Amino acid sequence: MGRSAGWTTKMTGRPAMRSPGTPPIRREIERAFWRKIAEGLTSEDAAVACGVSGPVGSRWFRQRGGMPTIELGPGSGRYLSFTEREEIALLRMQGCGVREVARRLGRAPSTISRELKRNAATRCGRLEYRASTAQWKAELAARRPKSVKLATNEALRAYVQDRLVGAVSAPDSTRALGPEVPAWKGRNKPRRQDRRWAKAWSPQQIANRLPLDFVDDPSMRISHEAIYQALYIRERGGLERELVTCLRTGRALRVPRARARRRARGHVTPETVISRRPAEAEDRMTPGHWEGDLIIGTNRSAIGTVVERTSRFTVLIRLPRMEGYGLEPRVKNGPALAGYGAETMKDALSAWLTTLPEHVRRSLTWDRGKELAQHGKLTSETGIKVYFADPHSPWQRGTNENTNGLLRQYFPKGTDLSRWNERELEAVAASLNSRPRKTLGWRTPEEVFGEHLHLDYRTSVATTG
Structure with a gap:
């Protein structure tokens, strides 16, 4: 049978x-x-x-x-x-x-x-x-299984691997070992930790250098996309997966462009994009239009920076950590204990804005950070309209970006910003506001902002009389 x-x-x-x-x-x-x-x-x-x-x-x-x-x-x-x-x-x-x-x-x-x-x-x-x-x-x-070029061409594979993971050497050919790093576990590069030292040529650099090094050898050609595929796709077998640690990004998985651009920005509504901001804010002739952002330090510390567009007058907002920071475990969707969560940011800005006259709080243009997710409540409490700059467009808040660069003289990157109290922040802001500026005719931001306050006061008194 x-x-x-x-x-x-x-x-x-x-x-x-x-x-x-x-x-x-x-x-x-x-x-x-x-x-x-x-x-x-x-x-x-x-x-x-x-x-x-x-x-x-x-x-x-x-x-x-x-x-x-x-x-x-x-x-x-x-x-x-x-x-x-x-x-x-x-x-x-x-x-x-x-x-x-x-x-x-x-x-x-x-x-x-x-x-x-x-x-x-x-x-x-x-x-x-x-x-x-x-x-x-x-x-x-x-299915038409096809062997990968890097798997069949040993010379090409050796060239690519040497440019990716080759040892770093001094001009006298002495090898620099670099720091000791743990074994790769299939994850992205570590944050704020040592990384493996390697030549770390990008796949595009390797692909475009091959025709110069091997002019008469057409077999020594490969596209940068083929190198990426050999690194990221396990079935390809051309290069070891752990070599992704030598790429600049250090990503264990390739991220699609649409996903990299797609970030949670639900707090930015069509009414709050910068194109809806009043045209008077562009020419810097009308005071009361502000730009804001955060400068970030270590241990999740931050300072709020707000700059008036016309006078370049700077205000620093202290963002102290909330009770329980570093002691209580992090709770998903819970309050941001680091100090620059949406609720804390709204309260700090509201407390400062309410001290200003109404005519100098017309609008506030902010980066797209989630720290200002409660901008609706901020507007209802202070009357100031909040607008958000376009993604990847820091020049739309150029005054604030330039000021943040000046502030790094006092608050360098990699330092804990939570140690400074309100009085010390006021001192730094006063230092910036008392510097003469070329764009202001060598007057100081403090003088120009004071003139705007005084001029509006005199105008309102004359109208009332």
């Missing part, structure tokens, strides 16, 4: 295939998943949007290093789709012949005939057509 050797080949006309068990997820779903990733969705959200579980999406994203390994463009229509295979299975169950199925699908009868024979299920000992099994067999047969 039993079947003769090669019986499946005789029935299907193709070599025997391994049993699929549970057929894998179709390529169309995987393509849809990577399209959602390109739109900026997380791996879990992209998976759910395509009808698969979140853990499956996370596994796809991590195994492929954040990069798709299949073409994402629409199919040419040359090959049968899964929907068409479902139609074939249904029509065959209804007793339709090959030509009738072909007529309804708009395909050639020979295409349907080959499909019913080649991709039919054979587990039961006879040909039974099932759409899921047929799709799995078609995708398996369509």
